[in-house]
Amino acid sequence: MAEKEDEKNIDQKNEMEDKKEEEKDESSCQDIQNGEGSVSLSEESCETEELRKALEEKENEAAKYKELWLRALADYDNFKKRTQKEMERMQLYAGEQLIKDIIPVLDNFERAIDSLEDKNSAIYEGIKLIYNQMKGVLNKYGVEEIEAEGKPFDPQLHEAIMTVETDEYESDTVVEVLRKGYTYHSKVIRPSLVKVAKK
Numbered sequence: 001m002a003e004k005e006d007e008k009n010i011d012q013k014n015e016m017e018d019k020k021e022e023e024k025d026e027s028s029c030q031d032i033q034n035g036e037g038s039v040s041l042s043e044e045s046c047e048t049e050e051l052r053k054a055l056e057e058k059e060n061e062a063a064k065y066k067e068l069w070l071r072a073l074a075d076y077d078n079f080k081k082r083t084q085k086e087m088e089r090m091q092l093y094a095g096e097q098l099i100k101d102i103i104p105v106l107d108n109f110e111r112a113i114d115s116l117e118d119k120n121s122a123i124y125e126g127i128k129l130i131y132n133q134m135k136g137v138l139n140k141y142g143v144e145e146i147e148a149e150g151k152p153f154d155p156q157l158h159e160a161i162m163t164v165e166t167d168e169y170e171s172d173t174v175v176e177v178l179r180k181g182y183t184y185h186s187k188v189i190r191p192s193l194v195k196v197a198k199k
Contacts, residue, residue, distance in 0.1 A: 146181035148192040159191040169197035
């Protein structure tokens with residue numbers, strides 16, 4: 001019996017020692033795992049930092065490309081507007097040269113009207129009718145006669161070819177129009193040739 005009890009005690013003692021060993025192994029494993037975990041955490045934080053830096057670089061790059069894109073878009077928009085304005089201007093003044101060539105014909109009609117003595121003749125009436133019709137067509141397409149006589153001299157609208165001393169008009173006032181001037185859509189295509197008052 002005593003032997004059996006001794007064996008039982010020895011077995012219990014061995015079991016206790018085995019348990020202690022297992023517990024020791026488990027705690028050392030946890031320590032190793034904790035150690036490995038800290039290494040793993042360090043690697044993860046390094047990786048996260050690298051990823052954060054890479055993301056920041058890419059965000060900066062994206063912002064730069066966005067700025068370039070917006071600038072290119074603005075340039076394109078400005079180019080489009082300029083082109084549109086240029087097209088409108090070209091359409092507006094497309095007939096300018098034709099108008100310039102027609103105006104001397106209008107001058108000749110005026111001379112013909114002024115030279116006819118019989119103002120009641122059919123020829124006079126016919127020429128005047130054609131002249132008025134021509135003026136109406138030119139007005140329809142944006143041609144306007146520059147008003148000059150009695151107006152202050154304006155170098156943008158008038159070309160002075162002589163000065164006249166007179167008390168009838170203020171100084172620098174247009175006294176007489178020698179050749180009519182015209183604008184085409186508000187642009188001077190031929191200035192008026194004028195005499196200007198001088199005191």
